[in-house]
Amino acid sequence: MGLAYACFIAVAETDQTLADQCFFALCSDVICEFPLRDMLKFHQSQKAEGTILVTKVDDPSKYGVVVTDETGQVERFVEKPKTFVGDKINAGIYVLEPCVLDRIELRPTSIEKETFPLIVRDKRLFAFTLPGYWMDVGQPKDYLFGLGLHLSSMRQHNPSELAEGSSFVGNNIVHPTAQIGKDCRIGPNVSIGIECVIGDGVRISNCVLLHRVKVRNFARMADSIIGWGSSIGRWARIENKSVIGEDVHVREEIFMNGTIVLPHKEIKDSQHDPGTIIM
Incomplete structure (x- = not known):
């Protein structure tokens, strides 16, 4: 999945300044039912730094799998696993705290490959499972x-x-x-x-x-x-x-x-x- 983010959307309904609010980042080439309110509620309940929307697939060996514990905390990422480690993959929608931006250097960066592993190391990245359909519509x-x-x-x-x-x-x-x-x-x-x-x-x-x-x-x-x-x-x-x-x-x-x-x-x-x- 590409990293062509369609938009950044501030979502916190508080009197915080915009710079203090968490936001959504959405890849522009996916379609689903976009359970944004439920995803935000989960993100806030976990006090997460980042939350990834994940979807279940029948054949995870074709994708990068997101491995979590029973609470949804992300433990690791496994690219195209040859043995079964899980059936949930990155669906391309994220809730992020502003501090995530501090982890991104001023150069071309892959948030999945470079930034998310740092958040996993600090045990602050979680996964929210998508109910309903999902499709990468880039072709x-x-x-x-x-x-x-x-x-x-x-x-x-x-x-x-x-x-x-x-x-x-x-x-x-x-x-x-x-x-x-x-x-x-x-x-x-x-x-x-x-x-x-x-x-x-x-x-x-x-x-x-x-x-x-x-x-x-x-x-x-x-x-x-x-x-x-x-x-x-x-x-x-x-x-x-x-x-x-x-x-x-x-x-x-x-x-x-x-x-x-x-x-x-x-x-x-x-x-x-x-x-x-x-x-």
Whole structure:
């Protein structure tokens, strides 16, 4: 998992100054149910310097395992263990006290490999086990799989937020500003963003359409991601983990098979070979 932190969020609800408050650090390439309040409560109850969100996996030999005692105190980290030492891995969300920053030198640093072992040595690093789903969504295929997990969670916890109607199959989310044409079949596992316009007779499954995408009549999209402000022509087919960048315009009757398209392109020819990159 990468260390591209999305944000630092102050969370303490006291009269302390901002510099005295603990904060969350979140990796930008994970999705889960984000039990931040429960995690914070656990962190404070343990008087921890740092708390790692961990998730259980079926095959821990593929990951770095976080080994804890019965209280959740982290004892060690084991990278891709060949024998079973535990089934909990780092889920990429942390609660940290400000003093953690004092442990980080002014140079490129891995908090997991360099900083956390120092906190473990002082017995002040704890792990909080995530209830519910988790997914690293840093790759397109994982992003789409994570979408399905998220929508399933919404069905369980917030079903009223999912799209309903004769055009929809399974779990889908559609922004209120989006327009859906006649005789469409959308789903399962589709996300349609702000101000998207979907024509008549369109078929979409297991896809993400980001903001302001326009899809002309009778186009079909499956297992793909369509970028901001792009357009898909009539009778076009986009499938097999294609990723269409921002402001890309696909002409009528074009077939895109597992194609990656960089932003600001016009696609005039079909692409039959999976893995083709249009630059």
